[in-house]
Amino acid sequence: MVKVAVIGAGKMGISHLSILGAHPDVTLVGVCDTSKMVTDFLQKYSGVPCYADYKKMVAEAKPEAVFVAVPTKFHYAMIKDILDQGIHVFGEKPLCLSPQEGKELASLAERKKLVNQVGYHNKFIGTFREVKQLLGEKAIGEPYHFTAEAYGPVVTVRKKATWRSDPKEGGGCLLDYASHVIDLVNDLLGPVERVKSSLLKSIYSEDVEDSVYSLLELRSGLSGVLSVNWSDDTYRKMSTSITIQGTKGKIISDANELKVFFREADCPPGYSKGWNVKNLTDFQENVAFYLRGEEYSSQIDYFIDAVQGKVPNVINNFHSAWLTDHAISLIRNTAN
Structure with a gap:
């Protein structure tokens, strides 16, 4: 089982949470969002530990992989911090607001041999x-x-x-x-x-x-x-x-x-x-859990498989x- 945490419980974050929650190889260990109303609801009805500070979540929940579904302006600093801690990252698109930042993150993930993916479905x-x-x-x-x-x-x-x-x-x-x-x-x-x-x-x-x-x-x-x-x-x-x-x-x-x-x-x-x-x-392959379209589940299945070493980290x-x-x-x- 891969221990996964999610940062950002907006539209895409909730979508990812739904698919990850049904994934047979995933254990959800934390959700982070700045909206207390959202985290209180998730904590009550899902039982997944919720946080307002992603750094606290990473320190306490110790995820092996993190999904980053926050506004693009936060991607660079947040993803860099998570990669520095040796954690695999799935980020929402686009990767960064500047190509210089994106190139730095790509190089960092490669150096640390961490699985990395962006949500271009x-x-x-x-x-x-x-x-x-x-x-x-x-x-x-x-x-x-x-x-x-x-x-x-x-x-x-x-x-x-x-x-x-x-x-x-x-x-x-x-x-x-x-x-x-x-x-x-x-x-x-x-x-x-x-x-x-x-x-x-x-x-x-x-x-x-x-x-x-x-x-x-x-x-x-x-x-x-x-x-x-x-x-x-x-x-x-x-x-x-x-x-x-x-x-x-x-x-x-x-x-x-x-x-x-x-x-x-x-x-x-x-x-x-x-x-x-x-x-x-x-052409479309069947997925175990359907939400919005098979592609949203397929991209997550691929990421989790890459973390487990079942497939190469070459798509997205x-x-x-x-x-x-x-x-x-x-x-x-x-x-x-």
């Missing part, structure tokens, strides 16, 4: 995993263009200030929303090396951007478009998709459906010339999250 969605498999097989030939998109109804009216409206807290469409899409591009096609130009547009917010439009160039030389808008109320929830055009075909995928076009009859098994349409259920580690932090910085520095 798209890598655990079956359709996107299949896209990566097809690209690895060169099934659509050489990619020559991509369009990576995400739209959703996060900020659709002018409202009072929250953490989402404060760039120092990690707010804004670029850090909170576009980071998921950038990380997916990095994983499927290669890391962003250069950003040719960017537009960060405010629609309803005053101090942060509500939409991000960028021309990206990857390490491979492949270029494409990033288009993200969290003020689009024609969507019920966040919808992430990627379109990749290649010399032998085309891929269009979101979290629910994969469409692939092959120009030639020489296709991977299970596919045929012309258009192929497959659903998430064709701090190094890959730092590459996303770096791309975010490039976009911000080229914004008009």
Whole structure:
């Protein structure tokens, strides 16, 4: 059994707690949050020891792994402190507010040989995993263009200030929303090396951007478009998709459906010339505990397996999250 503690009992922290609480290889030894109302409730109904100070929790509960689900501005100092104590860390996205901080954490975790992971859940969605498999097989030939998109109804009216409206807290469409899409591009096609130009547009917010439009160039030389808008109320929830055009075909995928076009009859098994349409259920692996989507459980299963030495720590580690932090910085520095 892996002794696990959670810092931050907001939306993602509660999600992680629910999955960890049902995990057969996990013992929850502590929860930390600054809201006494939240910790009193958790203490009463879950029986898990609760704390207001994470340092006290780590000292008393002695976890082997800690989930950090607090605002991004706290990530660097908190995660560094936990790594220094020889504890494995799962952090929420994005990793840090600056690529320099993220790179330092990645190097520290590597030196100490600690398992490290960041919550970019798209890598655990079956359709996107299949896209990566097809690209690895060169099934659509050489990619020559991509369009990576995400739209959703996060900020659709002018409202009072929250953490989402404060760039120092990690707010804004670029850090909170576009980071998921950038990380997916990095994983499927290669890391962003250069950003040719960017537009960060405010629609309803005053101090942060509500939409991000960028021309990206990857390490491979492949270029494409990033288009993200969290003020689009024609969507019920966040919808992430990627379109990749290649010399032998085309891929269009979101979290629910994969469409692939092959120009030639020489296709991977299970596919045929012309258009192929497959659903998430064709690829998604079953999980023992379902909450919000299989990917949220799958990422935690992978982290716990990595802590136990069952799988290598190569998906969503701090190094890959730092590459996303770096791309975010490039976009911000080229914004008009």
